[in-house]
Amino acid sequence: xAKDDGVTIIVFSGDMDKLIAAFSIAIGAAAAxxxxxxxxxxxxxxxxxxxxxxxxxxxxxxMGIMNRGxxxxxGPSRFNFGGIGRWMFKKMMKSHKITSLEExxxxxxxxGVKLLPCEMSMQVMEISKEHLIDEVEPSCGVATMLEKAxxxxxxxxx
Amino acid sequence: xAKDDGVTIIVFSGDMDKLIAAFSIAIGAAAAxxxxxxxxxxxxxxxxxxxxxxxxxxxxxxMGIMNRGxxxxxGPSRFNFGGIGRWMFKKMMKSHKITSLEExxxxxxxxGVKLLPCEMSMQVMEISKEHLIDEVEPSCGVATMLEKAxxxxxxxxx
Amino acid sequence: xAKDDGVTIIVFSGDMDKLIAAFSIAIGAAAAxxxxxxxxxxxxxxxxxxxxxxxxxxxxxxMGIMNRGxxxxxGPSRFNFGGIGRWMFKKMMKSHKITSLEExxxxxxxxGVKLLPCEMSMQVMEISKEHLIDEVEPSCGVATMLEKAxxxxxxxxx
Numbered sequence: 001x002a003k004d005d006g007v008t009i010i011v012f013s014g015d016m017d018k019l020i021a022a023f024s025i026a027i028g029a030a031a032a033x034x035x036x037x038x039x040x041x042x043x044x045x046x047x048x049x050x051x052x053x054x055x056x057x058x059x060x061x062x063m064g065i066m067n068r069g070x071x072x073x074x075g076p077s078r079f080n081f082g083g084i085g086r087w088m089f090k091k092m093m094k095s096h097k098i099t100s101l102e103e104x105x106x107x108x109x110x111x112g113v114k115l116l117p118c119e120m121s122m123q124v125m126e127i128s129k130e131h132l133i134d135e136v137e138p139s140c141g142v143a144t145m146l147e148k149a150x151x152x153x154x155x156x157x158x
Numbered sequence: 159x160a161k162d163d164g165v166t167i168i169v170f171s172g173d174m175d176k177l178i179a180a181f182s183i184a185i186g187a188a189a190a191x192x193x194x195x196x197x198x199x200x201x202x203x204x205x206x207x208x209x210x211x212x213x214x215x216x217x218x219x220x221m222g223i224m225n226r227g228x229x230x231x232x233g234p235s236r237f238n239f240g241g242i243g244r245w246m247f248k249k250m251m252k253s254h255k256i257t258s259l260e261e262x263x264x265x266x267x268x269x270g271v272k273l274l275p276c277e278m279s280m281q282v283m284e285i286s287k288e289h290l291i292d293e294v295e296p297s298c299g300v301a302t303m304l305e306k307a308x309x310x311x312x313x314x315x316x
Numbered sequence: 317x318a319k320d321d322g323v324t325i326i327v328f329s330g331d332m333d334k335l336i337a338a339f340s341i342a343i344g345a346a347a348a349x350x351x352x353x354x355x356x357x358x359x360x361x362x363x364x365x366x367x368x369x370x371x372x373x374x375x376x377x378x379m380g381i382m383n384r385g386x387x388x389x390x391g392p393s394r395f396n397f398g399g400i401g402r403w404m405f406k407k408m409m410k411s412h413k414i415t416s417l418e419e420x421x422x423x424x425x426x427x428g429v430k431l432l433p434c435e436m437s438m439q440v441m442e443i444s445k446e447h448l449i450d451e452v453e454p455s456c457g458v459a460t461m462l463e464k465a466x467x468x469x470x471x472x473x474x
Contacts, residue, residue, distance in 0.1 A: 005466065007462075010179075010183075010314070012175075012176065012179055012316075017328075017358055017359075018328065021326075021328055021357060021358060021473075024436075024458050025326075025458055025461075025462070027458075028457075028458035028459050028461075028462050029462055031459070032459065032462060032466075034466075041179065042175055042178075042179060043175075120182075141186075142182050142183055142185075142186035143186050143189070143190065145186075146165075146183070146186050146187055146190060146312070149311070149312045150163065150190075150192075150311055150312065152312075153465070153466055154462070154465045154466065154468075154471045155312045155313075155314065155471075156314070156326070156471065156472070156473040157179075157314040157315060157316050157473060158328075158473050168337075168341075168472070170333075170334065170337055170474075199337065200333055200336075200337060201333075278340075299344075300340050300341055300343075300344035301344050301347070301348065303341075303344075304323075304341070304344050304345055304348060304470070307469070307470045308321065308348075308350075308469055308470065310470075313470045313471075313472065314472070315337075315472040315473060315474050
């Protein structure tokens with residue numbers, strides 16, 4: 001049953017380029033028929049939000065300001081000069097017919113990749129269930145993530 | 159004996175958020191009864207220093223200046239606007255009763271997580287044994303770290 | 317035959333310090349007799365370029381401007397104040413007789429580490445085969461990389 005050859009990706013980063021890499025690997029693994037789980041923690045949680053990240057408290061609001069825009073305003077980890085990095089990256093991807101982050105996420109969902117939101121990150125960043133896209137699994141902690149990892153052949157920290 | 163199902167975490171980053179993630183995963187693994195090792199290399203070595211990072215040579219001093227303050231002055235990898243990122247992060251963690259990095263490290267130690275300092279990093283950054291907290295294992299190289307990794311089910315680069 | 321105990325390193329980062337870490341781990345793994353593969357993707361592809369990164373299109377040229385200089389001008393991910401980070405790092409490495417990134421790469425090649433360029437990254441960044449060093453394997457995609465990973469004991473995302 002549990003073949004212990006799945007893929008678990010701990011998505012810590014909220015940078016566009018790293019998210020593209022994470023989703024691409026997840027899609028590849030799912031396409032190869034592997035049980036694939038992505039655990040979204042810290043800044044990575046941004047990748048599974050509906051649109052804007054908004055919290056009720058002061059810090060949540062501050063995070064909202066700094067993080068606003070959802071998956072389409074996420075910048076690459078380098079070369080993000082006043083947004084030109086993201087613009088250029090998207091342009092390059094488009095002109096080469098590479099799918100967008102949103103399309104990648106949808107493909108991952110369609111292929112059965114499980115998206116696990118980190119409970120603690122949601123708490124600290126004041127994100128509730130309704131802020132996340134509908135396709136996510138119930139939120140969970142490190143213990144659940146590690147259980148997936150112990151039944152995986154490949155576990156990555158992105 | 160060697161069940162080959164441990165966890166090895168290569169801690170390369172010195173950023174507060176990544177260190178919190180690394181220690182949280184290590185604690186989860188140790189709590190699940192797994193043999194857990196953390197290999198501190200490059201900027202990660204900061205997480206196992208006593209207080210200030212200080213070297214004897216010029217470069218060690220320069221590193222000391224840029225790195226001073228030990229584990230409590232480490233900033234998150236994003237949003238560290240003149241220190242506000244760290245302050246906000248700590249505040250958020252406190253208001254949500256999330257433990258501090260220092261407490262996380264102590265919990266990891268209490269649960270038997272082994273902290274391995276990277277020999278080469280200590281040399282390059284001019285850090286000696288007495289600069290590190292007492293609980294660390296003897297310093298070692300990539301070969302020893304890899305041996306742990308080859309007996310682990312999960313190996314992460316953070 | 318396939319002992320499934322190799323090492324696969326996904327080299328996403330183009331930062332000098334992370335590349336040093338990646339090559340050091342690869343060398344350690346190869347020296348231990350393990351089948352070792354490095355998959356260069358996104359910014360990591362810079363580490364296997366001949367000299368300057370230059371593309372034919374506008375975006376390739378823009379990338380070339382921002383990335384020019386090949387492996388010897390790559391800066392560390394932190395402390396790269398107008399290049400002083402790289403200079404200091406190299407100086408520290410030299411005074412401690414740590415080998416340079418270029419020497420590390422050559423050692424990895426000599427020990428049989430396989431260098432796999434990511435097909436999609438080459439396309440997006442407008443890099444062709446002749447821009448890469450001669451020792452690289454044929455370019456490939458995530459599927460091929462994952463196949464290596466599924467036959468590895470340790471897979472890292474750097």
